[in-house]
Amino acid sequence: MALPRNSSESCQERNGVGWDCFRAAKTVLVFSPGHRRRTGCEWRPAVNFSAGAPVRQPVPEVPEHDLPSEPGPEDTSQRTGNSVTYLRLLWKDRRLLVSAILSGFLAGTLVAFLIPTRYQSTARLMPPDSNQGGGLATAAAAFSAGAGGGVGSIASDMLGLKSTSETFVGILSSRTVQDKLVQQFDLRKLYGVRRMEDACKLLAERTGISVDRKSQIITLTVTDHDPKRAAAMGDAYVAELNRLVAELSTSSARRERIFLEERLKAVSQDLEAAEKDFSQFSSKNTAIDIKEQGKAMVETAATLQGQYIAAQSELEGLKQIYTDNNVRVRSVRARIAELKRQLEKLGGKGEQDLEPTGQQADYLYPSIRKLPLLGVTYADLYRRTRVQEAVYESLTKEYELAKVQEVKEIPTVKLLDSPNIPERKSFPPRTLIAFLGMALAFAAATTWVLGKWAWDETDSNDARKVFAQEVFTTVRARLPQFSRNGSGHPAGSESSSDGSPRASDEVGLTTLK
Numbered sequence: 056m057a058l059p060r061n062s063s064e065s066c067q068e069r070n071g072v073g074w075d076c077f078r079a080a081k082t083v084l085v086f087s088p089g090h091r092r093r094t095g096c097e098w099r100p101a102v103n104f105s106a107g108a109p110v111r112q113p114v115p116e117v118p119e120h121d122l123p124s125e126p127g128p129e130d131t132s133q134r135t136g137n138s139v140t141y142l143r144l145l146w147k148d149r150r151l152l153v154s155a156i157l158s159g160f161l162a163g164t165l166v167a168f169l170i171p172t173r174y175q176s177t178a179r180l181m182p183p184d185s186n187q188g189g190g191l192a193t194a195a196a197a198f199s200a201g202a203g204g205g206v207g208s209i210a211s212d213m214l215g216l217k218s219t220s221e222t223f224v225g226i227l228s229s230r231t232v233q234d235k236l237v238q239q240f241d242l243r244k245l246y247g248v249r250r251m252e253d254a255c256k257l258l259a260e261r262t263g264i265s266v267d268r269k270s271q272i273i274t275l276t277v278t279d280h281d282p283k284r285a286a287a288m289g290d291a292y293v294a295e296l297n298r299l300v301a302e303l304s305t306s307s308a309r310r311e312r313i314f315l316e317e318r319l320k321a322v323s324q325d326l327e328a329a330e331k332d333f334s335q336f337s338s339k340n341t342a343i344d345i346k347e348q349g350k351a352m353v354e355t356a357a358t359l360q361g362q363y364i365a366a367q368s369e370l371e372g373l374k375q376i377y378t379d380n381n382v383r384v385r386s387v388r389a390r391i392a393e394l395k396r397q398l399e400k401l402g403g404k405g406e407q408d409l410e411p412t413g414q415q416a417d418y419l420y421p422s423i424r425k426l427p428l429l430g431v432t433y434a435d436l437y438r439r440t441r442v443q444e445a446v447y448e449s450l451t452k453e454y455e456l457a458k459v460q461e462v463k464e465i466p467t468v469k470l471l472d473s474p475n476i477p478e479r480k481s482f483p484p485r486t487l488i489a490f491l492g493m494a495l496a497f498a499a500a501t502t503w504v505l506g507k508w509a510w511d512e513t514d515s516n517d518a519r520k521v522f523a524q525e526v527f528t529t530v531r532a533r534l535p536q537f538s539r540n541g542s543g544h545p546a547g548s549e550s551s552s553d554g555s556p557r558a559s560d561e562v563g564l565t566t567l568k
Contacts, residue, residue: 141505148504155500156493163492167485173278175481176285178293179472180273182220220271223296223468224264227275232295233258239291240284262292272471282477289474297468308460315454322450326443333436342433356398363394 145152226232233255237243243254263276275292279285336342370387377384513520 144504144508145501148500151504152497152500155496159492159494159496160489161492162496163489164485166492167483167488170483170488171280172480173280173482174282174285174477174479175276175278176282176289176474176477177472178275178289178470178474180223180275180293180296181469181471182223182271182273220266220273223273223300224266226296226299227264227273227292228259228262230255231299232292235295236288236291240288275474277474278481286474286476293468293470293474300468301465308457308464312454312457312461315450315457319447319450319454322443322447326440326447329436329439329443333440336432336436340429340433342429359394359398363391363398366391366394 234251236258237251237254242258243249243251246254246257248254248257261278263274263278265274266272267274275289277285277288277292279288366387370384370391373381373384373387379385510520515521
């Protein structure tokens with residue numbers, strides 16, 4: 056498409072495209088040969104659009120008055136004048152502002168002293184030594200399975216050897232610890248709730264637990280209205296943490312200690328049974344020590360046998376001299392009879408004979424004839440008792456060693472700072488509340504002054520002002536508390552005695568019109 060040579064206006068009229076449009080759209084131009092290039096007032100050679108170049112629409116020119124402009128001196132002076140006007144209005148109603156500030160200060164102070172005071176007790180716990188955390192990973196897993204929600208990720212953290220401090224935090228924030236503290240301090244009655252879940256929720260809101268990532272020190276804070284109770288609850292948290300860690304620890308020493316404890320109970324029962332059987336057998340058969348008793352009885356029987364033979368020899372000699380009724384003869388004969396009876400008793404000859412009362416004769420010691428039979432049973436019972444005693448003694452030693460090792464492996468809580476009894480309150484910030492009341496009152500008073508001035512400056516015929524007046528009048532007429540005589544009739548709805556509307560109604564209607 057060739058451009059005419061006469062003027063640029065014809066080009067713009069026919070095609071609506073000017074040189075500014077070409078420069079802005081960066082259109083690819085192809086100059087036709089044989090035409091001269093024009094500079095300034097001269098025209099350039101005829102241009103043709105290439106086949107591949109799209110036709111651009113003309114860029115609309117933005118009017119100069121629509122472009123943003125920098126504020127001039129008049130705008131700055133106008134803003135300054137408005138600021139001075141606002142300051143004059145505030146200065147004019149300074150008494151209202153001062154009264155509002157004082158009222159806000161008094162109201163804030165009253166509210167600050169009406170809010171219940173809270174105290175915060177803080178305790179800091181150090182993590183256990185590295186050699187004490189051997190069984191805490193499995194303890195975390197057992198706790199997550201048995202104690203309920205809130206500690207589901209503790210086991211995985213501890214199996215990854217993350218930190219025992221994270222496990223302690225999970226145990227402290229668990230439902231088991233919260234239930235224990237709620238029951239111990241009767242928090243349902245203290246917090247004024249009936250359900251255990253609500254009491255646990257309020258306890259969790261008043262308990263803060265955090266861990267320092269660098270030092271792994273646990274900070275425990277408990278908030279309560281009573282400073283002594285806050286410190287006691289902090290101590291209870293620490294005690295429950297120690298108890299649960301000790302109960303849930305499943306280290307090798309703990310497993311060994313539990314096994315030895317069960318074995319000790321079984322061995323103790325067996326030992327008691329063996330001792331009872333042995334004592335009953337010894338008491339029934341007068342078998343204190345069969346070996347020593349047999350040796351003593353054989354020696355005694357030999358002595359009696361010798362005395363018996365000597366007495367018989369003496370009796371035969373006395374019979375040669377004296378008659379049978381002689382005193383010496385009768386005395387030796389009586390001694391011989393007694394020695395014979397004792398020998399028969401030692402030999403067990405008369406044991407099966409019964410007493411005249413029908414009871415078996417009571418012997419202080421078993422006979423020599425029974426000693427071999429009693430010795431077998433005695434030796435068996437004695438051996439059983441000695442074996443049970445040896446096993447019990449060995450298990451007792453191992454049990455004590457396992458208890459010591461278990462204490463070494465259980466991660467105990469180390470108190471860096473014990474829960475203190477706070478001397479200063481942590482809430483409410485009374486000074487801040489008082490100044491906040493002053494600020495709110497000043498803002499409200501300022502809003503009232505500026506709003507009242509804007510309302511008065513608004514034209515009475517303004518549609519927004521008329522609508523606001525109409526709404527206010529309607530609402531006031533609907534509310535019974537705005538009635539003049541308190542009878543419940545809306546203000547302005549009363550009529551005179553002759554039935555004509557009051558003057559106030561006429562004024563209101565005129566205003567609305």
